[in-house]
Amino acid sequence: MTTATTSSSPLGPGFWNFWSGLLCFSLGDAVLYIALPFLALGTSPAVNQHRALGLVVLAGSLPRFLAPLLGTLADRAAPKPLLLISAGLRTLSALLVGLAALHLGQLPLWVPLLLAFGNGLLSTLTYTVSRTLLPRLVGQGALTQANALTSGALMGGPLVGYGLGGTLLALGGSGPTLLIAAGLSLGLLLGAGRLPDLPPGASGTGTPGVWASLAASWRLYLGRPLLLAMLLFGFSLNLLMNMLNVRAPIHLLSVGRGAGDYAVFEGLLSGGMLLGTALVGLLARRLNLDAMLGLGRWVVLLGVVALLPGAAAMWWAGGAVIGLGIGLLEVAAITRIQALVPAQGRGQALGTAMGFNALGLLVGAGVAALAWPTSALLLAGAALLLVLALLWPLALRREPALGVAAD
Template identity: 30%
Template sequence: MTETPDQSDTSNGPSRRLGRPFWFLWSGMSLSNLGDGVALIALPWVTSQLYPDPLAVSAVAAAGRLPWLVFSLPVGVMLDRVSRLTVLQLANYTRIGLWALIAVLLLTGHATLPVLVVVAFTMGATEVLFDTGAEAYLPTVVHRDGLATGYGHLRASEIVAGDFAGRPIGGALLGFGMAVPFAVTALSTSVIAGLLAYLRRVAPSDRPDRTGTVERSHVLADLAAGLGMVWRERVLRTLAEASVLISVLFGGMLGIQVLYAQVVLGTDAFALAVLLTVSAGGAVVGSQLAGRVLVGARVAPGLLGCLVCFAASTAGLGFTGHYWLAVVLFAVAAGAVAFFNVGVLALRQDATPEEFRGRVGSVFRLLQWGLSAVGMLLGGAAAQVAEAYWDESTALRLPFLVAGVAYGAYLLLFGFRLYRDTARHHGQTQRPTDERSD
């Protein structure tokens, strides 16, 4: 059997030390996230310039998220059955071709709306493959004692490269022409191919063990078992319900965010990049704050409080037209969502048996990422319909007002149940820390 980092000699240093193969993987992930950040601002902006109506912009945004809805569960099963590094390489080669293609189509004037939708969907599919595959591949290049540190570095690179670096770079590159961000990203993505080829040479093989317990005939049964676990466990079901609502409502806001910034706030591409970057900062603060606040008996009130912040900030965005106030409110909303997601992750990990964690995690990724695509389409459609009755600025505020009111209503009707179930789970699972799985 091929040696893995879990079995390898660690005499050269502590087992937590991250070796050269990890840093090549981290570099590839960082460049990939940088491209995602550029695309997150460039593709919606290009769409808004070529097809300036809410439904078109939200359709492209939703197409980029839809693969999380369609592929999250099957990709989770597939990665247990094939070489994860091969999946990373195929996803990366596809990205290079797509970035180059969209740049050429923009230069030649052939970037129609259907083409933009297909490109966004395909890029989203490669994101599901690459990001999920990289996380699953990490134990191949990192000793088990270093996994927490390794995952922490990957998460940090996702935020720093994708949000803090990628979005401003994308906004700046748009100033040189609509095709420039895509051409530059195609070149940077080509570097990832070299990094992955190096990993192929020096890292242990990650070919799946065909003699293991995973059988191809059990794929559907495995998926059903994961869904059943979420439904049977009360705390998981309650968290799933709250996740669905926040995903759809937040997606409805994100789907028209570019047009909202242009029409309501009067921003240009760079000002939009600043808004998105500050929002990402809010998400970082929210995720870090969650680790400090969501401890012991503070878990239930902490989750309830972050949802109150989300409802208030989204409603505020529906009323304001002031740029800097909107920047602050977007940061609060993003921070509340990040805070909530960290809390959900911690609770579901604690409530889920070890043998179900992969599948239950895929279910929640589907709910938190996939259903945001539905929200984006609904947000764009709502704004489109509203334009028949009100001016464009008022119509673009509607999804934000709906989000604030809807979550306020959820808290009034079901907030006690969320509090009760999370507090009850905490009360039932009091045991020494070293008995819990991370």
């Protein structure tokens, strides 16, 4: 199968319509992300803070276990309708909960739990569809640039969205914040509506069944040391990030200004991610993808170590450094997978990775909900990342030379 493009130029109008919709999606998601923890904290004064936040983060993480099935759906259904449905449902759910919070005030805990689960499900679908769609919108030679720009939209949007969300929370509470998130989500509807009507990536009588595709995807990961090492690090990174998702609002509430400091932390984390994606283009002239993946591991580890002193300023600095490492890893990892996996199996392969990462999210949220010191959790996370960073050169030595999958 040959790679389809919508324009003779490397990045045509199809890509930019797609990119603008994802930028709006990331802005709305960031505003909603800031609102959810404080919506949960306001459910009832009798609800334990660790428990409430842990449950909400867990509810948002559980849909990632469905990522392998969503990846199969992304391979076998036309991308445009999937993005339209996802954006529409996401806008409606944020609108309804925002209106309820505005008019009723205190909401039961099941409301933010349901919103977190639904948003997690739709965000996972959007992400999977977008990553399988991208190689079909641009040529192979422009794929790294397109991945960097797409990751920049997904990571740079929150740089504004977190600040907007924190400001709206301080001024009007969760209700108005969720209404703004709903309005921003409309941008993906407009962007997806202008996409070309591409057919499904996998079709025909020779297409394997869902479980056969899932088994083939796992064989691919287990048979390639580099991909297996990427899978294990992704698990560990997601475990760490969900621990931070639970502990950061509470920790910064105890050492600083609460929502304001938390918004700064998330904004710097997102800013670091944006900078990391921007650096990919410069580093690609000197480093190949595998070297960039190794560098990103050490940068993330450095950021985690910076969190250990506990002061709000150190959490800001650590968040920025962690984000920088994630930005480097994101573009390199996605481009690596897209190059190694044929077009008809990319959604399944990405979904398999996301599903495994969901286990890390589950463990991270569960551990963070326990009454263990945040410093102890960070030390354990840093030790795990250190071991995996040291094992990366071994995976490289056992991995065949860089290859490109035939479409």
